[in-house]
Amino acid sequence: MNKNIDYLKSHYENYNYPEPVQDIDKELIEKNIVYYDDPTYNWHKIFPEKAFSKNKISILVAGCGTEQAAIIAKLSPQHEVIGIDLSSNSLKHQKKLIDKHKIYNLKLICNDFREVKFDKKFDLIISTGVIHHLENPGSALEYFYNNLKDDGAISLMVYGDKSTHATNELRKLFFKLNFKQDKESIHSIRKIYNKINPSHPGVIHSKNSSELKFDSGIVDHILHQSEHFYSIRALNELLNNNKLIIKNFIDSRIKSLTKFFYDDEVLLQKIRELNYVDQLELGQILNWDDKKISLICCKDTYIKNSLIMSPLDLDNIYICTRTGCNYKMNNAFIKINLDTNEEFTFSTIIKSEYVNTWQEVFAGKKKLKYLFDLYNSKEKIQVRKILTILVENVFVDVSFHPITAPRSIK
Ligand SMILES: C[S@@+](CC[C@H](N)C(=O)[O-])C[C@H]1O[C@@H](n2cnc3c(N)ncnc32)[C@H](O)[C@@H]1O
Structure with missing residues (x-):
């Protein structure tokens, strides 16, 4: 040891x-x-x-x-x-x-x-x-x-x-005051956090995590020594x-x-x-x-x-909705609410007769090629552009094979 x-x-x-x-x-x-x-x-x-x-x-x-x-x-x-x-x-x-x-x-x-x-x-x-x-x-x-x-x-x-930086700055205080991994220090940390300006980035960072609710979370998050x-x-x-x-x-x-x-x-x-x-x-x-x-x-x-190191052949991949994100689709646009609280709306031509295909594609059942082939060459460029953004930004999951876990888009 x-x-x-x-x-x-x-x-x-x-x-x-x-x-x-x-x-x-x-x-x-x-x-x-x-x-x-x-x-x-x-x-x-x-x-x-x-x-x-x-x-x-x-x-x-x-x-x-x-x-x-x-x-x-x-x-x-x-x-x-x-x-x-x-x-x-x-x-x-x-x-x-x-x-x-x-x-x-x-x-x-x-x-x-x-x-x-x-x-x-x-x-x-x-x-x-x-x-x-x-x-x-x-x-x-x-x-x-x-x-x-x-x-x-x-x-x-x-x-x-990056986002941990402010919490790490706050930790300097606790180490200076010689806080230990014990009940008393955990109690003091809770009290001090409640007094710091709520817009302090270290407080925002910690409030966003559930870790401060539990003693072991505070020790792991704030009093860790390695x-x-x-x-x-x-x-x-x-x-x-x-x-x-x-x-x-x-x-x-x-x-x-x-x-x-x-x-x-x-x-x-x-x-x-x-x-x-x-x-x-x-x-x-x-x-x-x-x-x-x-x-x-x-x-x-x-x-x-590697999905990030080799260029992806868009036609031959499968995509599906990513867990934790919400997707809505109608004839004119796709709206995505990400698990990061960001919202994106992409206008695209879906056409009511193609809705089923879009849904099948977003459930990981059909290759993207199947979708592109529905459109004429001008429309195809627009649809490809949007799908490229969704794939590049991990707004959807990607696989080289059909996706089996249940996924859907409304
Ligand atoms: C922050 S916890 C994460 C636990 C779990 N991986 C999770 O995500 O819920 C870190 C765990 O790793 C264990 N650990 C750290 N270094 C280890 C090592 N070299 N061998 C075995 N366990 C280790 C610790 O004991 C602790 O339980």
């Missing part, structure tokens, strides 16, 4: 994270709450290059906390799941979930995951909110690379360095140094850039000519919504399957 691991173990033994669900059926399934890393529902995001399959895959949840591995195992009972965490108290809760829901496809291990050796490789490694706490996050990526199949995927979430925060450029470099590349983004918070320029052809062209890392960097800066950078990675030898 090293100092960093000793610290993390004691932190998460005392303050288990996250505040866990007690009943997966009642709190998630019956409320239709989607779990992003569920490979059944979100197969097309994790494996856009593979047709959906019900065959068993092997999943490692590295740093699984109080609930994550149990939820994934319950939602995808056909798969084999291993969850590893340093905190035995966090794993105790997952054991409760195993008993309650009679989960048979999950094995839990209490250890530093980097110490655990397997005689097989994984199809999917999930590690969200974990590697940025390690002294050397690259050591985790190296471990993931070595334990991942050649066509496997890694679902990773790390903190961005964290790295990433620019997308630095994260991309770290991944590349470990022979990994970005395959896909879970949401639009970083990747979304051309939405700022779609009504200005000249600027749009200039933006599209930038290399992809410059584009991502500008996306992170303009969106300023990077508390969590959630992405799917793969080995760099698998580059042709």
